[in-house]
Amino acid sequence: MSNQTPSLGEIDLDAFRQSGYQLIDWVADYLTNPEQYPVLAQVEPGDIIAQLPTSPPAEAEPLADIITDFEQIIMPGMTHWNHPNFFAYFSSTGSAPGVLGELLSAALNINGMLWRTSPAATELETLTLDWLCQMLALPQDWEGVIMDGASMSNMIAIAAAREALDLQIRTKGMAGRADLPRLRLYISEQSHSSVEKGALTLGLGQENVIKIPTDDNFALDAHALQTAIEADLAAGYRPFFVCGTIGTTSSTAIDPLSAIADLAAKYKLWFHVDGAYGGTTALLPEMRHHFDGVERADSMVVNPHKWMFTPIDLSVLYTCHPATLKRAFSILPEYLRTAEGDAEAVKNYMDYGVQLGRRFRALKLWMVIRAFGQEGLAARVREHIRLAQQFATWVDESPDFERLAPTLMSNVCFRACPASYQAQGEAALDQLNAQLLDAVNATGQIFISHTKLRVYSLRLAVGNIRTTNTHVEAAWQLLNETLRRFVDSGMGSG
């Protein structure tokens, strides 16, 4: 078809085909046994970059050479989120169907900014987000839009709330305006940092992000929320946004959505629900009681790339006010106008957020939902919760460890508290646990992370599609053995 001279155009596609087969085999082998690698990369800062040329090659290099370097230089510097012993942060994995979706998406390489620039990308996004809405038993009149991650989804929700104030902030901005009230947002002390980052990016100021205290279970204290709102109103502030979380980052606490919804209604606040991680548990009928009140939210985020086996990145922002979102963000230069857009016959997703360029992300989610089925996804999430509950039981039964928060989902917050250290006070226990964390992670056998829940807390999160009983048992054994060595040596330094 082409009279392209060989030195221009695409690379030789037979070479692509051969390397492609090779990499499919590599991926299959890798996903079959990621345990061949240490879970946390065992390298020092600078180790990887030191092995690579400081300048780019002038001439083309064979794919085979690049793949060899990938295996020999890059791979030893990877931390393996696919490893079944990855228990850190929110343990997140993709899945093989999602990988195939990304392969196709990269090959098609479309920008779905407009319906016209790939109708199927827009329509599959609408359809798949409608499926997900059904799967999570969310209100069926909500509309979704795919964002890259929850940082963006949270920020966009705040921006929509700001637009809903009708204070002409879009047109006139906020700086130097005598007519604007001081705006305030409410989150909990346990809300994710991205909500705060979204607010400061939007020019609302960190000081105006009020962090409401939490109860003994690390859930937002609705009474304290009301007190804070009343105090701010009395001081002349304008409260406009509140965020409740289903599954906080530190301990997967669940904020009291109904009570927050009541206050949001009373004080006319935009009510946003951050379900980036925990929203996925709505797949399970037995978890849905936690979501009571979500139907009164103005927006909600859930991230299929966190706990629905969809490769990073894919976050979904749902809202019952899509027109407000569009009013906040739509800009239509001549070069993006289309007849079908002018006629409002289609949805152009570029109108619903900051980003004009939009990858074809819906494809991988559609493939994941179909390849596992709604029941299959639910079964996996249920199993992860079961594994975490089991680990929590072991902690509770151990004289050397204690749990630091309820285990409502698949994340266990705990610490070592051996009898010989308890008399030394909290600082010593904090130090012991920090050293325990470093020691178990340094083995390369497991990767856990930490947080602060009044005291220093270890976190073990189950969310990896390959994690089984065996892995959780081995993690528990490693923690116990390592602690015993610490205790036997009479010091925290092991």
Place this chain on the structure above:
Amino acid sequence: MSNQTPSLGEIDLDAFRQSGYQLIDWVADYLTNPEQYPVLAQVEPGDIIAQLPTSPPAEAEPLADIITDFEQIIMPGMTHWNHPNFFAYFSSTGSAPGVLGELLSAALNINGMLWRTSPAATELETLTLDWLCQMLALPQDWEGVIMDGASMSNMIAIAAAREALDLQIRTKGMAGRADLPRLRLYISEQSHSSVEKGALTLGLGQENVIKIPTDDNFALDAHALQTAIEADLAAGYRPFFVCGTIGTTSSTAIDPLSAIADLAAKYKLWFHVDGAYGGTTALLPEMRHHFDGVERADSMVVNPHKWMFTPIDLSVLYTCHPATLKRAFSILPEYLRTAEGDAEAVKNYMDYGVQLGRRFRALKLWMVIRAFGQEGLAARVREHIRLAQQFATWVDESPDFERLAPTLMSNVCFRACPASYQAQGEAALDQLNAQLLDAVNATGQIFISHTKLRVYSLRLAVGNIRTTNTHVEAAWQLLNETLRRFVDSGMGSG
């Protein structure tokens, strides 16, 4: 290795392997001959979604069925950015090495928020952006960070400029503060809409984004910029940011960077350069004179996903003030603290933007640069410019068409102006050209877009890795034949 029950865990990886081979073949065939498809999807709104089930499947479905639906239902709804006759917007293609990079990135599925969460991802990002900086002959002390797209890069640049004002906007916000000046930004009438969107997202207000008039070549008029700044200062505004563009969206005009740099220095503005598309031309020594003055910029964006054959998404924001970027965006909750981060022994890229979650995007860029080589990339970009110049010559030599802007890069702005229509005035010519656009796009043979350059303008952009002489010639022929039919029928409606 695993005692997973078959009904949980990952899908069967032998099935993945077989489907993977099949899809590698499919991608190779597709990229060999995207011309088997109409370039612009020939479907009506709703055609695709109507063919898909309205509810998700309860049970898992075989990969083979999903792939069949992809081919039979999704593909007919795609607009083919890979088609060599895709001349719309900024024609952008990925490439086979980039597709392999995305395959690996999806399989690894890491989140590079922290160095620790995959050291090689962080270090390869640093290295590859340093390579790119060298390739584009940009100042070697600039530091880069990968963003998803230029909308985000532009917004982040404005946010850094806002932080550099030292007005405590991060902490105190902007609403209701009597001590804040009214902030103003300067772009040109031809700047990309994303700069304006970034400003309004940040709460700066559309009215404070001052669109400076352009000269006859659609480049920012530096004298008008100075006049606007002086007028704003006299009126009590605080100018703080100016954006110059290398390759505007409508006509790839090039703003006078040196003159803007002079004014930015004089008035202490943050000087941002939007080279999302045109920045890539710095690969060519013969184009570098256009970049004189860029070395005095505070930040610059260039998008390898636009004209460097890297699959969407990958935008790079360079700045000589990385500490300001970090001051604007870094938030460090306990659960993201690491020993190496606290010691400042590593770069944690989450600190340099809004998004916490970060895909392993550097991998595909590293593979693209190596697979084509610096010279190979430059040769392709040079060829695209040559093809566009050739098309521009045909327009200039035709009695029926005229060029509407200089062709400095690979994008030709032109319109039909047959003698029989000229007497009918501008409105008739606008209508004729809009109808010509629709008619040629409806053939499925080519896809071009339009803009407004005082009058309605057609745009033909060459940037696809598969586009050759033959394609550009055929596009020219189709435009001429279609116009002739219009003229012969005596009306614009064809």
